Amino acid sequence: MKELPAHLTGGNFLLTETDPGLVFTPEELSAEQRLMAATAEKFMEKEILANLDALEHQADGLMPKLFRKAGELGLLGMGVPAEYDGLGLDRATTVGVEEQLTRLGGFGVTCGAHCGIGTQPLQYFGTEAQKKKYLGKLATGEWIGAYALSEAGSGSDALGLRTKATLSPDGKHYLLNGTKMWISNAAWADLFTIFAKVDGQQVTAFLVEKTFPGVSTGKEEHKLGIKSSSTRRVILEDAQVPVENLLGEVGKGAYIAFNILNLGRYKLGAGAIGAAKESLKVATRYAQERQQFGRPIASFGLIQQKLAQMAINIFAAESAIYRTAANMDAVAATGEMMDSTNPPFPRALDEFALECSVLKVACSEILDDVADETLQIHGGYGYTEEFSAARTCRDSRINRIFEGTNEINRLFIPGLLMRRAQRGRFPLVAAITKVTKELLDPAPLEDSSGGDELAPAQALLVNAKKLALFVSGVAFQKFGEKLADEQEVVGHLSDIIIDIYLGESAVLRARKGRKSAGSAAALSDLALGFVNDAVGRMELHARHALAAVSQGDELRAQLGIVRRLMRWTPLNGVALQRRLAKRLCEVGSYPALVASK
Amino acid sequence: MKILVPLKRVPDPDTKIRIQSDGSGIDLDGVKFAVNPFDAIALEEALRIEEKLGEIEIVVVSIGGDECVEQLRVGLAMGADRAVLVKTSESSDSLAIAKILAAVYQREQPDFVLMGKQAIDDDSNQAGQMLAALLGVGQATFVSKLELIENNTKARCGRETDAGIETVTVKLPAILTTDLRLNEPRYVSLPGIMKAKKKPLEEIELASLGVAAVSRTKVLKLEAPPKRKAGVRVKTVDELVDKLKHDAKVI
Numbered sequence A: 001m002k003e004l005p006a007h008l009t010g011g012n013f014l015l016t017e018t019d020p021g022l023v024f025t026p027e028e029l030s031a032e033q034r035l036m037a038a039t040a041e042k043f044m045e046k047e048i049l050a051n052l053d054a055l056e057h058q059a060d061g062l063m064p065k066l067f068r069k070a071g072e073l074g075l076l077g078m079g080v081p082a083e084y085d086g087l088g089l090d091r092a093t094t095v096g097v098e099e100q101l102t103r104l105g106g107f108g109v110t111c112g113a114h115c116g117i118g119t120q121p122l123q124y125f126g127t128e129a130q131k132k133k134y135l136g137k138l139a140t141g142e143w144i145g146a147y148a149l150s151e152a153g154s155g156s157d158a159l160g161l162r163t164k165a166t167l168s169p170d171g172k173h174y175l176l177n178g179t180k181m182w183i184s185n186a187a188w189a190d191l192f193t194i195f196a197k198v199d200g201q202q203v204t205a206f207l208v209e210k211t212f213p214g215v216s217t218g219k220e221e222h223k224l225g226i227k228s229s230s231t232r233r234v235i236l237e238d239a240q241v242p243v244e245n246l247l248g249e250v251g252k253g254a255y256i257a258f259n260i261l262n263l264g265r266y267k268l269g270a271g272a273i274g275a276a277k278e279s280l281k282v283a284t285r286y287a288q289e290r291q292q293f294g295r296p297i298a299s300f301g302l303i304q305q306k307l308a309q310m311a312i313n314i315f316a317a318e319s320a321i322y323r324t325a326a327n328m329d330a331v332a333a334t335g336e337m338m339d340s341t342n343p344p345f346p347r348a349l350d351e352f353a354l355e356c357s358v359l360k361v362a363c364s365e366i367l368d369d370v371a372d373e374t375l376q377i378h379g380g381y382g383y384t385e386e387f388s389a390a391r392t393c394r395d396s397r398i399n400r401i402f403e404g405t406n407e408i409n410r411l412f413i414p415g416l417l418m419r420r421a422q423r424g425r426f427p428l429v430a431a432i433t434k435v436t437k438e439l440l441d442p443a444p445l446e447d448s449s450g451g452d453e454l455a456p457a458q459a460l461l462v463n464a465k466k467l468a469l470f471v472s473g474v475a476f477q478k479f480g481e482k483l484a485d486e487q488e489v490v491g492h493l494s495d496i497i498i499d500i501y502l503g504e505s506a507v508l509r510a511r512k513g514r515k516s517a518g519s520a521a522a523l524s525d526l527a528l529g530f531v532n533d534a535v536g537r538m539e540l541h542a543r544h545a546l547a548a549v550s551q552g553d554e555l556r557a558q559l560g561i562v563r564r565l566m567r568w569t570p571l572n573g574v575a576l577q578r579r580l581a582k583r584l585c586e587v588g589s590y591p592a593l594v595a596s597k
Numbered sequence B: 001m002k003i004l005v006p007l008k009r010v011p012d013p014d015t016k017i018r019i020q021s022d023g024s025g026i027d028l029d030g031v032k033f034a035v036n037p038f039d040a041i042a043l044e045e046a047l048r049i050e051e052k053l054g055e056i057e058i059v060v061v062s063i064g065g066d067e068c069v070e071q072l073r074v075g076l077a078m079g080a081d082r083a084v085l086v087k088t089s090e091s092s093d094s095l096a097i098a099k100i101l102a103a104v105y106q107r108e109q110p111d112f113v114l115m116g117k118q119a120i121d122d123d124s125n126q127a128g129q130m131l132a133a134l135l136g137v138g139q140a141t142f143v144s145k146l147e148l149i150e151n152n153t154k155a156r157c158g159r160e161t162d163a164g165i166e167t168v169t170v171k172l173p174a175i176l177t178t179d180l181r182l183n184e185p186r187y188v189s190l191p192g193i194m195k196a197k198k199k200p201l202e203e204i205e206l207a208s209l210g211v212a213a214v215s216r217t218k219v220l221k222l223e224a225p226p227k228r229k230a231g232v233r234v235k236t237v238d239e240l241v242d243k244l245k246h247d248a249k250v251i
Helices: A030-055 A064-071 A091-101 A108-117 A120-125 A128-139 A253-289 A301-333 A353-375 A388-400 A406-420 A428-440 A457-485 A487-516 A521-547 A552-565 A571-587 A592-597 B037-053 B064-076 B093-107 B127-135 B191-198 B237-245
Strands: A145-147 A164-167 A173-184 A191-198 A202-209 A216-217 A231-241 B002-006 B007-013 B032-036 B057-064 B084-089 B112-118 B138-149 B154-162 B164-171 B174-178 B201-203
Touching: A030 A064, A030 A091, A030 A108, A030 A406, A030 B064, A030 B191, A064 A108, A091 A108, A091 A216, A091 A253, A091 A301, A108 A120, A108 A145, A108 A173, A108 A191, A108 A253, A120 A128, A120 A173, A120 A191, A120 A202, A120 A253, A128 A191, A145 A173, A173 A191, A173 A202, A191 A231, A191 A253, A202 A231, A202 A253, A202 A552, A253 A301, A253 A353, A253 A388, A253 A571, A253 A592, A301 A353, A301 A487, A301 A521, A301 A592, A353 A406, A353 A487, A406 A428, A406 A487, A428 A457, A428 A552, A457 A487, A457 A521, A457 A552, A457 B064, A487 A521, A521 A552, A521 A571, A521 A592, B002 B093, B007 B064, B032 B037, B032 B064, B032 B164, B037 B057, B037 B064, B037 B112, B037 B138, B037 B174, B057 B064, B057 B093, B064 B084, B064 B191, B064 B201, B084 B093, B093 B127, B112 B127, B127 B138, B127 B174, B138 B164, B154 B174
Parallel strands: A145 A191, A164 A191, B002 B057, B002 B112, B057 B084, B084 B201, B112 B174, B138 B174
Antiparallel strands: A164 A173, A173 A231, A191 A202, A216 A231, B007 B032, B138 B154, B154 B164
16 A cells, blocks of 8 residues: 555544644635535525425425436536546535535435435446446436445444345346335435345345335335435345346445445535534524523523534534545545455545544534534524424434444544554554653653644644543553453543544644634634633543543552643633624624634 | 626625724625626526527626636626626726726627626616616616517517516617516536636736726715614504504604
């Protein structure tokens, strides 16, 4: 494998400091990229918002009709190469559009399931003939795609699937038998990517047209939210799939399933933040309109705190999304391929698996918080269906479940670090050794005095990385390979890593913004607000993790190191949040807040 | 056939407008910009005429700084063939704009001009009329229905007036200004945006047009309209009549 620049390798953010010049920020989006997002925004206002009630009740044929209209505008084939009727756009460009498409619950799920997991298995693992046959139809929205991995008995344990594929005696077909659960787009999909076991053993992917004999769908699931999307079982009864519709190779389905899920997780993160921004917009407007005690509730501290907190978390997540998107683009541009499958697949799908899981967990939880606080700001009205807040809460909840539960993704994060370390792709052991030695020798830590207002936050993050490595080292020393069984410890580690990635992305963005956009005060406040809160969270997670590993004097010594690393003079968070909330209300929206000087 | 469509860069209609504390202008910090919606309607109409007649050149023009390129690109992405930016750093009033557009008209020699009846930023509603007068050509304003007739030599226009729809026929070339109900502009499609990058966009300095376009008006002060006071609830018709007579003094 080719040596890539450090910042373009997965997990590297834990090891080295990144120059702000190397991260891509939303402020750098070109006029064309913004215009594309504006088209999606207008489409959502005019077509989806206007039809929301009918969509929620699954009015006959409405979703496929609006879906195809989105296709005509080019919104569904952005990532597909031009030779297959797509637009061949990079991820940094498509994020803005995806954020818009997903801001209203079910429609986003329909588009996301189609563009992501519905189209990408074919795009990245299909043969030329398969792509010629199907990819253009998916890119234009003429056909709707779906991805079928989960089963009644295998959700998180995806490879425990029981659907069988048996080669027909004449060798022309595979006969698929089994039932797939929770399949988004099932009602409307023309093409399913279905995972089944050949000879009951080898996980293999198949491209299955809905019209193939033996393919049917169950009844619509009665869901808590995203009601406008379709979720059904896909039932395979001796489903006849021509051998040429086998995707990739027999037994290599797991590569397809998991690499596509990496991308899906990143996309889910972007979509969740799109929905969170929408929710913040609603909350900001309502807080300014709603009068109590003779003044708008937006003028009260506890409401300002909520609005600012939402903006702060959205900012950090958004910074991490655009950073990851552009890094994936940069790796894709190297043309590096992974040859674990035939044909090989782009390294960009695999390289940032850890970051994708970080985004999945962080963004889905931020969205849930934002949705919940938006409802709270609405008071009693929020608890009724008269306002959008209740629907947003119902719609947001699924994000913590699908594309790998947040629990599974939390296990992935340190798990991926260890797997990469074993394969020589990540110098984990060396880093742990270095940090542990450094910490036992109480030399002075990074000195942040003399820098600008972002310098202390940057220094704290340097220490937070040491903290993550130190806690990993202590836990690994105790449990060794069995660390994976200590899920709570792994979870605490994950949470530290998540805060590091989001916090660092936010600070780097603010730093870059200061240089190019003059005195972007709001950017600094947003980044510092995140780090100011993250310090306490990271410290607590470290303490819990260490307490589960060590005891007595050893534990006390380790906790001393935690205290030393997380030394931080708290910023006046109240003043900072009031400032942000006031500015947010003045300029009217989160994008305007970030864009204002 | 050639249609000239001026596009003005204005704050996005969905943007919250704030007045600078000294009242000297709009606080543009963090504000999103868009093509003036009435101009977008004008361009949409030009595109529909092109779809009907085929072989038409649609030229979009904007006046202002480099930032106006964004709005011209929107025009190109919607389907215009060519764009012209007249570069000036001066802010121009309606007459100055009309003079500049007249110079562009002489340069381009279009069959007619389709433009918004007004821009949503200053709401002057004068540039189109002034342009027609400067050029000595006919005009139809507030057009809500448009049809080219007599072998495309005349335009039959439905105009929205207080009394109803007035139908006038103007000889081309003419200046046609568009009203809200003429059409609903299309989406700017993603493939359109990508194609727009390759379409010609010409930048010319105002000085090179040889127009003295000095603004004769000056904005002295901007003020937000007074906040609406809370209404009063009345219990009976008699009470209402009494209040209208004695409090509001309108009857």
